[in-house]
Amino acid sequence: MSTGDGEPGLIGFEAYLYEPECKQINKTGCDEKALQGHVWDYGPACKKIEVKYNHEDGAYPKDARWSGTFYIKCDLLDCCWDGESEVRPTPPDVKQWDIDPPGKFDNTTYLGTQNTTELYDNPVIDADVWRNVDLIPGTEHRLAIRYDYFITKPDRDVITHRIHYDGADVPPGDILYGNFTVIQPPAIVAFREMFHPPAACGPNIPGPRVCDPPKVKEWNRKYFKRAAARAGW
Structure with a gap:
């Protein structure tokens, strides 16, 4: 549970997973179902899923492996995604929330x-x-x-x-x-389910699929302040 990212006093649920990225799926030790993802869930107010998979599905929702940034129930919209294409969302650059070693940036x-x-x-x-x-x-x-x-x-x-x-x-x-819980390796495969976008975010759902850019800024400033800061909003 966490507070401080959204509106004052609003407590939400976060889930985060950052697995190694691999460029070649058939390479030894590379898990094609591995992902990098972050979820912020404020219940009926707004939910955001940011996920990038090692390997995406060509069709949705065969295994729900679809990279993108999804906004769910924000301003009562069932779902929309960040990007410009109505065909599929733009894969995000998921921030690695580790204490970075000194480097160029x-x-x-x-x-x-x-x-x-x-x-x-x-x-x-x-x-x-x-x-x-x-x-x-x-x-x-x-x-x-x-x-x-x-x-x-x-x-x-x-x-x-x-x-x-x-x-x-x-x-x-x-x-x-609060209640910060480390997911141990045997449970990570099941934990990945937390980051799958719901069926309401699929391409066959009627209505607009791409989020209105001014709304994306508004939602991030309201509920996801760290993301807004990274984007310079």
């Missing part, structure tokens, strides 16, 4: 341990704090977003309790997590 610093709180004001003692400054490539002034990750590592799992973010053009904010 990232600067990472360990800030030590701090006491903090997570969702519902639950106390967290001695959280490790990592600061990641993420430069946005292609922006005129090389805009940067700063993320401070507050994590603990019980039983060698990495649990995220809070992410603080701000930037030159981004109002500061905090994402608070």
Whole structure:
């Protein structure tokens, strides 16, 4: 569960999975059903599924492996997808929510341990704090977003309790997590089902399939602030 991405006080459900991408499906060790995905679910208010598969299905919904960004029940629309084509959505660039090593577009610093709180004001003692400054490539002034990750590592799992973010053009904010659960490898195949777009997002559903671009900006500013920040909205 999380809050801080959407409207003030609104608590939603998140699911996230980032599996290795492979270019050749028949290559040894490459799982064609592996995916990179993120789900934000605010129930009847709005739901967003962002998913990119190692291998897509040619037809939908044979196995529901269709890459795209889907908005479900936002402004009461059954579903629409981000992109320009009415035939199929544009595969997204799913952000990898790991603490990035220093690189061309990232600067990472360990800030030590701090006491903090997570969702519902639950106390967290001695959280490790990592600061990641993420430069946005292609922006005129090389805009940067700063993320401070507050994590603990019980039983060698990495649990995220809070992410603080701000930037030159981004109002500061905090994402608070509760009941953060690490999915262990034996359960990942079943967990992938969380990221399959529903049948209402298929190409044979009547009505407009491509989301109205101004609405996409509006929904992201309202419900998915991190995505809006990355897009410069």
